[in-house]
Amino acid sequence: MIAVFHRQWKSFAHSFYFYGFLTAFFFGLGALITIFHVSFQYANFEYTLSYLTIVLALLLPLMTVFSFHEERRGDEARFVQMLPISARNFLCGKLLAMLTVLLLLTVFLLLIPIFLGLWGTVYYPSAYMAIFGFLLCGAAILSLDSFLALIFKNFWVALGVSYAVTGAMVVISYFSSALPMPWGRLLAKLSLFSTYAPFVFGIVDLYAIGLYLSVSVLFAALSLLLARKLWRE
Amino acid sequence: MNIFVCFRFFGGDFLTEMAISVDLLNYEIKEGGSIKDISFSFTKGGIHGILSPFGVDASLTLELLSGIRQPDSASLSLDGQAVDVSSVDWKKKIGYVPKAPEFYRDLTVYELLDFVGEARGVSAELRLRQIEEALELVGLDGLAHRLVCRLSEGEKKRLSLAAALLGNPSILLFDTSTPEFFDLIRMLGKHKTVILSSGDFEVMRELCEDVVILSDGALLASGTFSELEAQLARSEEKQSLAEVYASVEELSKENSNKRSSILSREEMGR
Structure with missing residues (x-):
């Protein structure tokens, strides 16, 4: 797993997609900070974050598809399958590398409320x-x-x-109220973006936390099943 | 290539495994053809061959043993213990040198070997030493910092061998019979069990102690060259083993070409 993790980080370091991902993320973050905190002079970093999740969601497929498709090409796939790496370790190494990127971006975000606090009052628990x-x-x-x-x-x-x-989840989060009542409510409950709303108001929403953790575990497990099939384990 | 490096590199793990035995190996090629009920065994150490017309079935058999392709059914044992070809344990015991090796293109030779060593569970300190020794052994010591994508085909084959040696596996599966490797294969055969696949009868006779001959996915004969010659002499066949193999090759030419292209297509579709 550690070998795959290291390999993935080297791959990021050599990848145009990864630099594109970082550039677009920081550009998005800069633009949102300019709009909300410089132009509108809001002190709430939560507003910025609610839009930044959408920016992130639009950028993450670049990183995930790039990461996994390297080993879906015939030659690299054969090379990796020759090595004593199980499907589970392969998947965990990849996911861990990508989670580390997300974690590092989050660590960077932790500094921004402190930075905003230099110019005004920031409600830190909420941020x-x-x-x-x-x-x-x-x-x-x-x-x-x-x-x-x-x-x-x-x-x-x-x-x-x-x-x-x-895109479908973003659309649902904005237009769920226009849909027939039970469907609209159900889809809004399942959309990862609609569920983010309580966090913007500083609410510890156990449903949202549960949904995010469930989706993470469910799709990681499904990915493992797929990886095992591809690995023919 | 330095013989002293070879002894130093393999010093500790000299022939710790026993025979490798394959029973009823089966593999159905999707678009037609198959490997049917092949059984054979090789003793520990030495160089053993798998020979088939144009090397098609021999390469396929080696791919099945390496775990790159999953056999439909097979019973494989090493030292009397059953092994699963797709398992991590088995892959740690073998080093596979494919016919047309490909690697991650964005890494340097050293980075690639470092990744392979780490994947094979070699500690960082030992990895550094093994990489240097493997590079010296295959004659790539001056190219450690060259990007893999800039290597020639011959250099890629050498790199593939260096990668196969990391972690000191006891079995080497060698799917290439380029003359430049002959000395190295002989040297490795003194320390490891080397299984070589080829379509070239003379190469097999020159390098291998015993051979398994396949044709159209079935086992034709197996044994040492002298045993096979003796069997022929006892039969009514008045031809030498080389002549019989040449006839088999001629007969299965069309079929072998067809199987080869089907396998290539199958590989691309995966």
Whole structure:
């Protein structure tokens, strides 16, 4: 697992996609900070985060699809399958590398409320609860995208489907109220973005935490089943 | 290539495993053809061959033993213990040198071997030493920091051998019979069990103690060359073993080409 983890980090370091991912994330973060905190002069970092989860969701498929498709190409797949690496260790190494990226981005976000506090009053518990929610939401999206990346062999199909699923969840989070009542409510409950709303108001929402953890574990388990099938274990 | 490096590199683990035995190996090729009920065994140490017309079935058999392809059924044992070819334990015991090796393209030679060593569970300190020794052994010591994608095909094969040696596996599966490797294969055969696949009868006779001959997915004969020659002499066949093999090769030419292209397509589709 550690070998795969190290390999994945080297791969990120050599990858155009990864630098694109980081650039777009920090550009998105900078733009949101400029809009909310510089132009509108809001002190609430939670507002920025509620939009940043969408930016993250739009960027994560780039990282997951890139990560998994390296070993879906014939030659690299054969090379890795020659090595004594089980499907479980392969998947855990990959997921851990991507989670570490997410974790490092979250650590960076932890500094921003302190930075904003230099210019005004920031309600820290609420800001940090939103950052915690951001991490959980990111982990759930990462797990879901990893599963989608493993299903489809073609890079562009995997990327397209990941964007379609993410896009659908974003749309549901904004337009669920326009749908017939029970369906709208159910879909809003299942959308990873609608569920983020309580975090914006500094609420410790156990349902949201449960949903994010369940989605993370469920899709990691499904990814493992797929990886085992690909590994023919 | 340095013989002293070879002895130093393999010093500790000299022939710790016993025979490898394969029973009823079966594999159905999706678009047609198969490997049918092949059984054979090799003693520990030495160089053993799997020979088939144009090397197609021999390569496929080696792929099945390496765990790259999953046999439909097989009973494999090492030192009397049953083994699963797709298991991590088995893959730690073998080093596989494929016919056309490919690797991660963005890594340098050293980085790639470091990854392989780490995956094989070699400690960081030992890994550094083994990588240096393996590179020296295969003659790539000057190219440690070259990107893998910039290596020639011959250098890639050497790199593949260096990677196969990391972790000091007791069995080497060698799916290539380029003359530049002959000395190295002979040297390794003194310390490990080397199983070589080829379509070239003369190469097999030159390098191997015993051979398994396959044709159209079935076992044709197995044994040492002298045993096989003696069997032929006892039969009414007045041809030498080489002549009989040449006839088999001629007869299965069309079939072997067909199987080869099917297998390539199957590989690309995976």
